[in-house]
Amino acid sequence: MADKGKVIWITGASSGIGEAVAYEFAARGAVLILSARRADALERVREACIAKGAAPEDVLVLPLDVTDEASLPAKTAEAKAFKGRIDMLFNNAGISQRSLCVDTDMATYRKLFEVDVFGQIALTKQVLPIMIEQKSGHIAVTASVAGKIGVAKRTGYCAAKHAMMGFFDALRTEVAQYGIRVTTVTPGFIRTAISENALKGDGSQFGVVDKNIAAGMDVTDCAKVIMKGFDSGKKEIAVGNGPEMKALWVKRFFPNMLFKMVEKMG
Numbered sequence: 001m002a003d004k005g006k007v008i009w010i011t012g013a014s015s016g017i018g019e020a021v022a023y024e025f026a027a028r029g030a031v032l033i034l035s036a037r038r039a040d041a042l043e044r045v046r047e048a049c050i051a052k053g054a055a056p057e058d059v060l061v062l063p064l065d066v067t068d069e070a071s072l073p074a075k076t077a078e079a080k081a082f083k084g085r086i087d088m089l090f091n092n093a094g095i096s097q098r099s100l101c102v103d104t105d106m107a108t109y110r111k112l113f114e115v116d117v118f119g120q121i122a123l124t125k126q127v128l129p130i131m132i133e134q135k136s137g138h139i140a141v142t143a144s145v146a147g148k149i150g151v152a153k154r155t156g157y158c159a160a161k162h163a164m165m166g167f168f169d170a171l172r173t174e175v176a177q178y179g180i181r182v183t184t185v186t187p188g189f190i191r192t193a194i195s196e197n198a199l200k201g202d203g204s205q206f207g208v209v210d211k212n213i214a215a216g217m218d219v220t221d222c223a224k225v226i227m228k229g230f231d232s233g234k235k236e237i238a239v240g241n242g243p244e245m246k247a248l249w250v251k252r253f254f255p256n257m258l259f260k261m262v263e264k265m266g
């Protein structure tokens with residue numbers, strides 16, 4: 001397997017998409033560095049990775065908060081010291097929103113951007129020099145269909161994910177010369193804890209599994225599509241099985257039709 005022995009650093013590995021992708025890499029014999037804020041949840045994922053075939057000495061739990069910029073140089077040094085290199089950084093940590101613009105505090109917008117944008121950029125900036133020195137590497141980010149289409153109650157989330165698409169598309173053009181790949185992943189609705197963890201306008205937790213997420217794609221199926229995209233060298237991986245995936249196509253070819261559709265939904 002091409003991924004055997006590769007050092008894969010995944011953020012947001014304590015649940016959902018990050019956890020499911022970790023299991024796919026574990027089954028391929030990759031070395032895993034698992035990051036998110038909750039150390040206990042990461043330990044659970046580590047045990048499950050080992051059960052799926054990863055060697056115990058090949059899975060590191062590295063708790064971190066992507067918004068704690070000052071901590072990231074030391075965390076990156078720890079990640080590099082684990083096996084002496086970092087082959088892939090999967091910037092997957094993220095938080096969503098469920099509130100109308102008129103009800104959303106500026107502090108909540110800033111929090112969404114701290115996690116979904118500045119956290120990803122800050123960690124990427126730490127890892128980039130390592131990959132440039134290696135003259136190889138792969139940086140991926142979980143953006144979203146919301147990074148391509150604006151929908152109601154997600155003004156901050158859509159803005160953040162659009163920003164990520166722009167940032168990583170631009171970064172790709174700068175780092176290809178060093179043998180570094182950049183992949184954006186744009187999931188539709190995937191059955192994870194994303195809506196429960198989403199922020200309401202006042203910054204508190206939404207706490208509800210909304211119906212689109214409940215009807216969304218199974219997270220293991222999602223991870224398998226993402227792996228297939230990584231394997232085939234795709235620069236952008238769309239993953240989902242609901243009508244939102246068709247909306248990507250409509251937006252591209254018939255943008256006015258799409259704007260009318262989402263306005264009605266909103």
Ligand SMILES: NC(=O)c1ccc[n+]([C@@H]2O[C@H](COP(=O)([O-])OP(=O)(O)OC[C@H]3O[C@@H](n4cnc5c(N)ncnc54)[C@H](OP(=O)(O)O)[C@@H]3O)[C@@H](O)[C@H]2O)c1
Binds near residue numbers: 011067093094
């Ligand atoms: N599910 C969907 O329908 C969907 C669709 C499009 C895009 N996405 C994106 O997919 C990514 C993963 O989300 P998910 O669906 O798997 O939801 P999830 O189950 O809520 O996972 C979110 C992950 O991000 C971590 N995280 C949140 N804030 C963090 C912080 N400040 N520092 C470090 N880690 C943090 C969480 O861990 P801790 O709480 O332990 O920190 C958790 O592991 C996100 O970027 C999300 O925007 C999801």
